[in-house]
Amino acid sequence: MLKKANSDLVRRQNRGLFLETLRQHGPLARITLGHRTGLSPASITSISAQLIDEGLVYSIGEDDAVSGHNKRGRPQTRLALNPKATNVLAVSISVDSVELVFADFSGVTHEPAKLRMDTYDIPKEEFGPRVALEIKANAKRLGIALNSITRIGIAVQGVADTITGEIPWSPAFRARDIPVVKPLERILGIPCSIGNNANMIAESLIATDRKKYSGNTAVVFLGHGVGLGLILNGVVYDGANGRAAEFGHMNHLPDGPLCRCGRQGCLEAFSADYGIMRMANDRQGHDFDVHAAVRDEDMRELELAAESGDTVAINAFNRAGEVLGFGIARLIALINPQRVVLAGPGTRVYDLMKDCIWEALRRGLVHDLRKYVEFEVVPYGKDMITTGTLVETLRHLDRVFATGQRGAMPEFAGRKIA
C-alpha cells in the first residue's frame, strides 16, 4: 500500500539520501554529492546549508590533494558528517561477556570495553541494570556525556525479540525472556534496540560492499550455535515477531539428537560446536550435557586431531557439514538467495566440511536452484558484530535526523538522565 506523499516526504528522503551518501563514501564535495545523489547543485547547496546549520555536517576545507581534481577552477570544499553531532553505543552480549563500543556520529569508535560478567547465572531482572551501570561507568571513563548518546544498539547471541526488546532464549543465559531494552531505556533514558548476532554480521557485510550483498543474501553464522541473517531486497529481515531466521533450530532429522532448545534433531544439534563435540565423543545418549559450553581449547584440540587424520574427529566435522549442507539446501529452496555467506569462528574448519556441504547440496537441492547461488566464506573478525550494530544504529539515526525536526523524535522529548 502506498503512503501519502508531500513536500515533507521529499525533504526527509533527500536529506536522508544526503546523509547516507556521506556515510557510505566519507567526505565529499558538493559537486560529487550532486552526482552521487542525483540532486541538482542548487538542492545540494540548500540541503548542506541546513545540515551544517543543524550541526550534523561540517565543511572540512579544501584538503589539498583531492584525487583527480587538482586541475584549475574553483577548488572543491568537502563536507563530512560532524563527529560532534551525537554519540552512539553498540553493546554485544555473549556468554560471560558484554562488550561496549562507543562511537561518534561519523562512526569513529573508541577502544572496545570488554567486560566479564557472569551472564549465565545472573537473575534476569538484574541484567539490564547491571549493563546500564557499566555503560554509565565506561561513558564517564571515556569522557562521553551520557546525554550526548542518542541511541544504543544491542546485539545478542541467541534469539532477540526486536519488538519486546527481550531475549527469549540465549546460550548466554540460564533464564528466559530477559528484559534488556526496557530497563536500559528506563535507567539511561536513551532509545535502544536489540537484534541478533547474525543479523548484525549481515549489516556489516552490507556496509562493506553494498552492491555485492544487498540483493538477497543469507549469512550463516557458525559458532557456539548456528545463526542466520537474511538480507531480503537489501534489507535485513526480521520476521513477524522480530525473531526470524532461527536457522539453528530448524529441524534436520525428526527424533534426532537432543538440541539445547529441548527439541530433537535441530540443525544446531549436529553442526554447532557442542553437536560436533558430542559426535566426536560418540555420545548420542543423555550422558552428554548439551547446556555445558564447549571450551575453546577443546574445540581447537578436536580441530587439530581432525587435521592430523583422526577419523572420529573427521567424521564429526563431516557430519556437521552434511547437515549444514542440507540446511542450506532447504534455505535455498525457500528463499532462493543470490548469495550464501558462511561466517563465524566455525568457518575455521570449513575445509573439513566443504565436500560434505556440497554433496548434501547436490543431494538435497534441484540443480536449477543450486546453479545460481554464489557461495562465499568470509574470514571472521570478532568486530563484525559490533561494526554491524553501529552501522545499523547510525543508519537509524540518519533517518531520524533526516526529518529535520527534532520534534519528530518523540523518544527525545523531555528525556532525563537517571
Place this chain on the structure above:
Amino acid sequence: MLKKANSDLVRRQNRGLFLETLRQHGPLARITLGHRTGLSPASITSISAQLIDEGLVYSIGEDDAVSGHNKRGRPQTRLALNPKATNVLAVSISVDSVELVFADFSGVTHEPAKLRMDTYDIPKEEFGPRVALEIKANAKRLGIALNSITRIGIAVQGVADTITGEIPWSPAFRARDIPVVKPLERILGIPCSIGNNANMIAESLIATDRKKYSGNTAVVFLGHGVGLGLILNGVVYDGANGRAAEFGHMNHLPDGPLCRCGRQGCLEAFSADYGIMRMANDRQGHDFDVHAAVRDEDMRELELAAESGDTVAINAFNRAGEVLGFGIARLIALINPQRVVLAGPGTRVYDLMKDCIWEALRRGLVHDLRKYVEFEVVPYGKDMITTGTLVETLRHLDRVFATGQRGAMPEFAGRKIA
C-alpha cells in the same frame, strides 16, 4: 538505499494511492477518498480532474442511497475506475489446460475460457505461439480489441522464472525451460509477466483481506504438487531469480523416496498427491512412475477409503501430514511468519492430516516460535489463481498509470499488433 525524491515522485505516489484506494474500496466520493488517502479535498479535486481527463476514472453520478449519507447537504458524487480505460488478461497454465480470463480496468471479468491443450507433449517452442493464437481468437470472440489489452499476467503450476519469463520446470510439461513471456510479447505486442500459482493465491488473499494477510504470511498450496507463496512485509516475495519458495522441493529426508524433480526425499514426494498415492500403494520402489499424473477420481477414491477407516489409506494421509508439518516447522523457523495459510484441493483431506501436522510442529519447532503463528485453512476456489493474477496485473497497471505520462511506459512505445 534511499532514492532521490521530487515533485514527480509526489505526483506518482499520490496518483497511485488514489487509484489503489478506488481499486480496493470500489466507487467513492471525493470526500471519502480524502479521508482514506489522507490527502486534502483540494488535492483530491485536482488529481481526480486529471484522472478523469485521462479517462482512467469517471464520475458515476449520485447513485441514490449512498449508505450513511442520505442526509442533507450537497450530495456526494462518487468516482470509479473507468472500465473502458483498458483491458487485461490472466492466463492460467496447468496440466493439459490453459485458462484465459479477460477483465476490464475496473476488474470486471468475462466468462473464463477454459482450453484443453496437450501441454505435456507439446514441443516447447510451439507453446507460446499456440497460446498467443488462442488469445487472439478468444479476444475476437468476446469483441475485445487486442490493442486495448495493456498487460497479460500468467500463472503457472510449477516453477516460474519471473526474470527470464520462462518455465524452468512444471508438471504440466515434459520439456524444460519453456519460453512464455517472450513469444507472447513478440507475437501480441503486449507486456506480459509470469508467476507461480501459489504466489497468485497469495495475491488474491491480500486482495480479499489486506489487513489480515499483508503482514508476513506463508500460503501453502496443496495439490498435484506442494507450493508456497510468501508475503513478506506485505509484498509477495520472488527471490533472487524470481523462483523463490520451492517449498515442495525442500528436502525432508535425505535419501528418501524419489521426487518428480529427480532428487530424493523432497517434501512433495511425501505430501503431493502422487506421494500419497505411492505411500497408499506401498510402492516405495521404482515400479511407481512419479511422472504420471494422479487422476482426480483415483485420489477421491483414496480419500473415501481413508474416511471409511482403511488404515493403509489413513496412514498415507497421516504421513503426508507429518512431513508437511515438519516442512512448515522449518518454514516457520526460517521466516517466522505471522500466519500460515493452507490452500488448494489437497485441503479437502485436512482432517486426515491435521493431528499429524500439529504433532510434527510440536516435535520440530520450539514452542517460542510456534505459539505466535496463526493457522488457517481456506476453502479452495479454483478462481483464486486467476483472481490473484488479475489483481497483480491491475496493480501493476495502476502504478504505471500513476506516472501520468504514457511516455513512462517504454513497453507501449511504438507497439504493433502482429
Place this chain on the structure above:
DNA sequence: TTGATTTATTTTAGCGTCCAAAAAAATGTT
C-alpha cells in the same frame, strides 16, 4: 416559496522543495 443550514466540491492564495540558468567565487593559464 424562501431563506437558513448543511455538506461536498472547487477556487484561490500561498508554501516548500526542486531545478535550470545565471551569477559569483576561486583558482589556473597565458
Place this chain on the structure above:
DNA sequence: AACATTTTTTTGGACGCTAAAATAAATCAA
C-alpha cells in the same frame, strides 16, 4: 591582467500540496 575553468550560490520559476474562502447543491423549517 585578462581569460578559462570549475565549483558553489543566487535567482526565478515550476509543481504539487494545503488551508481557507467561495461556490454548489441539496434538505429543513417556517
